[in-house]
Amino acid sequence: MIKGVIFDLDGTLLDSMTVWSSIDREFLIENGITDPPPEVSDVVKKMTVDQSSQYFIDRFGLSCTKEYVIKRIEEMVRQRYEEKIPLKPYTTELLDFLDSRGIPYGVATATYKGLAEAALKRCGVFDRMRFLLTDREYPTGKNFPDIFLGAAELLGTSVSETLVVEDSLHCIETAKAAGFPVCGVYDSVAEADMPRIIELSDYYVRSLDEIINIL
Incomplete structure (x- = not known):
């Protein structure tokens, strides 16, 4: 029962779900990673927001802070959640x-x-x-x-x-x-x-x- x-x-x-796979790549390209690996979304989908943000910094050598990654990705995807x-x-x-x-x-x-x-x-x-x-x-x-x-x-x-x-x-x-x-x-x-x-x-x-x- x-x-x-x-x-x-x-x-x-x-x-x-397709939104997240595209956003991951868009964020990395925006931050100088011209050819993000196709499997990156499969990796981060198992992580929390905090973990995935740190992963991007460590894996791709980004110079930004974890707080910036969290805020920027939320900004990038917000319109789609609010409107579409x-x-x-x-x-x-x-x-x-x-x-x-x-x-x-x-x-x-x-x-x-x-x-x-x-x-x-x-x-x-x-x-x-x-x-x-x-x-x-x-x-x-x-x-x-x-x-x-x-x-x-x-x-x-x-x-x-x-x-x-x-x-x-x-x-x-x-x-x-x-x-x-x-x-x-x-x-x-x-x-x-x-x-x-x-x-x-x-x-x-x-x-x-x-x-x-x-x-």
Whole structure:
């Protein structure tokens, strides 16, 4: 029996993952790295904002501070979150279903908190969430289960009855290791990880409306 749901944001509720892969490259090019390696986004997507900013400095020998990297990348992507990035199809229908069944839900994400809040408000679903947790509250991000455990506590549900809905392999690995039931969600950016995601997940969907049938 699922009594609460923890949603990831980027690639799960928001159709935003391609934005991040392009922004990483744009930032590095802006800072003199003329040919950023194609795998850089795959590396940093497993990191917190703090970790990825330090990685850029160390890996590419940038002379700027970590605080500058954090601020500049947020500036570069802010307009897209505030004005353009859409919800994934059937997000609203899924939330309506959860509300009709009295199942509480919230968001746990590695995205900048201000950007996540701006996008959710523009899309009209921010006030429906019990919480929005980021690495501001949990600096270790999703490589450790603390953010999922904290989310379950806010929902008032046990680990075994709290469904984690994620599109990223490393997040699914963390949630599964902590004992959460997991629903993997298809996103084109994670295509290479799909076989392993399907193997690990209790459920796997290509569209969010399929979760309604699962529940």
